[in-house]
Amino acid sequence: MRDGHCLIAQSGGPTAVINNSLYGIIEEAIYTKSIKSVFGAVYGIQGLLQNEYVPLHTLSKEKRNALRYAPGAALGTWRYKVRDQDISTMVSNMMENEIRYFFYIGGNGSMFVANCIYEESLRRGYDLTVIGVPKSIDNDVMHTDHCPGFGSAAKFLATSVVDMHMDVRSMANSNRITLLETMGRDTGWLAASCSLVKNVNQGLPTLVFIPEAAFSREHFLKKVKEAYDDNGYCIAVISEGIKDSSGHLLSENRAKGDSVGRPQLGGVSSYLSELIEKETNLKARYVVPSIWQRSSMGISSDTDTKEALGVGKHAVRQAVEGKNGIMTTLLRKNDRPYEVTYSSVPLRDVAGGEKAVPVEWYDYDRCDMREPFQSYGLPLIQGENSVPMQGGLPVYQTL
Structure with missing residues (x-):
């Protein structure tokens, strides 16, 4: 593995737990020997295009931990239709800053962009590890049992x-x-x-x-x-x-x-x-x-929070293992008791896809969901989170 800096970006619509994935990546990355420093792209694609990075490794342990209880994308995000020349600009900026590890937290469109960045780095012969980290309240990302963010919504x-x-x-x-x-x-x-x-x-x-x-x-x-x-x-x-x-x-x-x-x-x-x-x-x-x-962290799922953290940590561990051009995934082992494990899938298999609700799970006559959905969905909403409060209102960490 080549030594270098790590860059994290958040993209698409925020979720109540997206910052748990951010926290998980930071926590694993700062203790990884091959990673010198950890940076975040300001407002996602905007930061990637305009070379706007902020240091994250300098955050205190207290501030890093406080991110876990804040909804919204702490680094900021931006909806933008990426063009071919934009991919080239992003990779050039990463090369200029000696970024060797890139973690992209997002949904379907973000995984498409991540795959484009991965392929562009290969074309240029630049040693860049690209790992996608799924998030979506829509729960429509392919090849993962469910997406962090969905359970809380x-x-x-x-x-x-x-x-x-x-x-x-x-x-x-x-x-x-x-x-x-x-x-x-x-x-x-x-x-x-x-x-x-x-x-x-x-x-x-x-x-x-x-x-x-x-x-x-x-x-x-x-x-x-x-x-x-x-x-x-x-x-x-x-x-x-x-x-x-x-x-x-x-x-x-x-x-x-x-x-x-x-x-x-x-x-x-x-x-x-x-x-x-x-x-x-x-x-x-x-x-x-x-x-x-x-954005309601006050009514969020503890299961969701922990899994968002888990996919972030697992992404760095996969990078350390030499994996590249992949997205971390959640695989369900059991419904009762609920149990998942972490795995991965090539970014190219995720990009552009969309996971629909199995139509056989829907009872058209009753306008209701059948039992298979109940077994699928119930474990994802379990557990509650306590957010920091002051003056009767939540207090959230920002960057």
Whole structure:
């Protein structure tokens, strides 16, 4: 192994536990003999392009540890559509700074970029170890059982649904149809997680609609009306990326491109709320937690926190073993008792892929998730975290 500096970057949407992966990499790297110093790229791709690095090895143990309890990307992140010349610039900057180890924490798009950086370093004959570290609340990264970040977002959403049930069921003769819109893009993992509430209380019926099953307006209205008639209220969870039988986004006329050229999702719950009031005699409202579902460290999963830390540490250990051009992964060994192990997969196998919810896990007639999802999701939301508090409010470490 060649001696040199280590560089870490965070990319894409933050999660409640992304800084645990950052902490894990730092902790392993500063005690690795072949790594001289540890740096972080400021705002992810922006720092990689503009040669803006900050030292991380000089942080005190106290500050490093405090990162574990802070949501959001401590180094900063940036959504940007990378071009071929950008990859060349990033590698040139790393060569200039004698970066020999590069760890990229991110989702599908980030793994694509990481693979491009790896291939460019090979083309130039530059000895650079590139390791991807998965994170995604959407849980759509290929070849890993699940992604750090998902468990905490799932716990937050399922908790929110329980709280919503307790509120609306206590109101007499004034309940509306309540729609909860989740993130997730083209996959329904987050919406599906709201079905986990039935493992705590069977008396909290929740309709779930995911992109993997074609959405029918008629079926939706029928199930909402039935739930209202049976319970006096209805709570329905809508994934932002639901599509009709033709594969079109339900609110496609409202969709705009985001900074990397993808449809800008969101707003489907508003559309469906209007549809309910237009087609039935029921009143409807919608709740959009938006970025809150990925930033709530106060309702985060201890399992998720520990695994985010674990993939970070394992990434450095794999680098020490001579692995290169890979992404760390989580492999599930058991559901009960829950047990995982860490492994890896080539970056080229991850880049550009997308892991969907198995459609056989979804009960279309009942608008609910079947038992296999319950066994899959429940272990990921276990355990609670205590965040530092001051004056009754959380205090988070920043860089």
